[in-house]
Amino acid sequence: MNNQYFPNEEGKLEYILQIYSMDMKVKALWVQNAYEEYSNLMSSGEFNVLxxxxxxxxIINHSMAIVRMVxxxxxxxxxxxxxxxxxxIMLINNRWEVPKPPKKLRAIRNSLEHFEQKMDEWVTSSRELHVIDFNIGELSTGTGSIANVNYFRNIDGYNFYFRRKPVNLTEIYNWSKEVSMCLQK
Known part of the structure; x- marks a missing residue:
């Protein structure tokens, strides 16, 4: 081994990699727990939008914490x-074959993390300034007095949208389970 920053001694390196692994396992568990709670909310008679x-x-934030490790x-x-x-990244990916995350995950997380910039973009570029936030259900283009609607956050089943860009929460959940299994090796 010829590591510049991480230990070259196999035992020390494995110890450090196991610490990274534990953190990713915990984050994957948090994704799975949040998904199960989300699923229960979706199927319960007492739905709470917020x-x-x-x-x-x-689900998105914890999964991105894993992505940023690999x-x-x-x-x-x-x-x-x-x-x-x-x-x-090289050491983790050489030790485990961590599966690739859902393609749209990074873009959604980045947009959520920079929410104020997305608000500025909307305010400075929107003609009508019509906005719908925390919407449940299908996206529509709007008609009549609410034409040119801008959706900030929307949930339609297991699809989460931010400014009409979707990510599927079930894909993230399944990926987190694959990550958990991969890190058991």
């Missing part, structure tokens, strides 16, 4: 920190 959105957001972050200014990140 709780459903909170659970959907938890894939490069978009922007890391410090070259040394970028090199550490790349070495960590």
């Amino acid at each position: 709780l459903a959105f909170r659970k959907a957001t938890e 894939e490069e972050a978009g922007f890391v200014k410090d070259p040394r920190e970028r090199a550490k990140m790349r070495e960590r």
Whole structure:
């Protein structure tokens, strides 16, 4: 081994990798728990809109914490920190074959994390300033006095939308189960 930042001694490296593994396992468990709670909300007679959105957001956020362990972050200014990140990713992916996350997950998480920028974008580019937030059900284009509707957050079954960009919560849940199984090796 020729690691620049992580230990080269096999025993020490394995110990450190197990710490990363434990964190990813915990996050995967949190995704699964939040998904099960979300599913219970969806099937219960007493539906709580804000709780459903909170659970959907938890699913996305916890899964992205796993993604950030195994894939490069978009922007890391410090070259040394970028090199550490790349070495960590290489070591984790060499130790376990962590499955690729759902394709649309990163874009949704990024939009949620930069919500204020998305609000600014909407305010400065929207002609009518019609907005629907925390919507449950199908997206529509709007008619009459609410034409040009801008949806911020929307849930339609197991699809979570942010500004009409979807991610499927069931895909994230299934991926988190694959991650859990992969890390058992």
